[in-house]
Amino acid sequence: MKRRKFINQLLKNVVIWIISLIMFVPIVLVLINSFKERYEASSMSLQLPKLWHADNYGVVIDQGKLLQSFLNSATYSIVSVFIVIIVTTMAAFVLSRRRTKFCKAIYFYVTLGIALPMNYVSLMKVMQFTYLNNTQFGICLLYAAMQIPFTVFLMYGFIGTVPRELDEAGVIDGCTPLRLFFSVVFPLLKPIIVTTILLTFMNTWNEFVTPLYYLSDSKLWPMALAVYNFFGQFQMSWNLVSADIVLTSLPVILVYLLGQKYIIAGMTSGAVKG
């Protein structure tokens, strides 16, 4: 019996290590090759570089014009995170507090968006009509709009756990609704706001489909799309492509490692009971 348990345990460990290895090797592969010399990296193997070429990174930043696309990505992510937070906290607050027929219908209408696919083709008409085609602000608004349904769903669940008594205290003090919301309620939503900031940031940083359709001007491209263009130009230099991949992924990896606790809490709170 004891022996069976031991074998069982050993088997589990072996399986989990193999899976972890399959998950991790592709990432390590890119990291290693980003430090190689061009010829050495042409076979993209796991062998360590003979000489560590950190200068690849300088070349990529320079030739890939990464500073521009980094600033674009940062703009898209930060502006859309800001918009998402403001509009979803306000909406979810009212929807969660007033359970009238109207509010329930609106909540259903907004969360239906979790299922809805984008129609990128006819969206062009809307973009032209609103003069947002090929503009950075248009991309920010689009990103924000895409995040709204799921974020309202997350926020709504969380606000249900925040006691109402505080809202009432504010009313007695004679606050306006906006003042009450931003000075009393908003701070109480901190955990879910942090989660939303992280999730929205990661989603928008990685998004490239919208710019693919709507930003013909490559100067406006985010890193996630610029890396593809770079690959087109430097297909033969996997060392440089790898370095570009590392730089593009670094912000999200850092955010993930630093905010892991909040990200997992947020993801699971919408999906797990209790």
Add this chain to the structure above:
Amino acid sequence: MSKRTYPHYFLIGAILLYTVFIVIPGIIGIFYSFTDWSSTSTVVNFVGLDNFKTIFSAEENYSAAIKNTLVFTLVTVIAKTVLGLLLALVLAEGIKGKNIHRAIIYMPAILSMLVTGLIFKSIFNPATGLLNSFLQASGLGSMQQQWLTNPKIAFSSVMFVDIWRGVGYIMTILLAGLQSIDKSYYEAADIDGASWWERLKSITIPLLMPSITVTTVLNLFYGLKVFDIVYALTNGGPGHTTEVLYTEVFHEFALGRYSVGTALSSVLFVIMVIGGFFVIRLLNREDVNEQ
């Protein structure tokens, strides 16, 4: 009092953005599906069902793309759920280095799919890629393949990469679900001398059902809308064998055949509105029970 404290104008921002950028394109897209709208047309004419006849005609590739989308959805949903559940079960039983494994297995999900696509383009490269080199080195040279260019296996490779990047998310959610199950159920089962399989079947799976429902629904939506990973790996090739609905939409858009593109999108839009109507209620009901 509630009217004053919780004013309706708080809803405007979210409703406006969502309606303008997601709902309205969906609805006008349906109208444009019945026209000959294209990049060269100055006037848009009503053409009835022509675009839908094109989409569902046997000579064109569109129905193959729709079939691929369904296959992709079915295979990835099942694979991610089963694998994710097994991983969650193993990790929940307190294995050494549990947190490290969890972080690593989730890691692929945070990479941009374009980046993931590039990485696997390198790994799958038949001449220099890691996979074929590995097979060669371990004496399995006969299993070497043209992973992304052989029409017979390219789509499987694409699905594999998607499972690779998506399984960690399912595992994470199911792991959280497992940890919220009351231990006393298992203690009672131990006293009754229940086997591992019996415990899984009669305690774990039923209690985990709400989490499994949510992950399945989200995966289903994701699968039907899939574009990124296919675009990054094969862009529909070789010879349209890995084409899915949204890569076709993109190609139509690029060719300026807007009416066919919007008709394809609209097919999915209508399916998702109807499907979402039932499924989102389900999600919300779980949510209401929680409170």
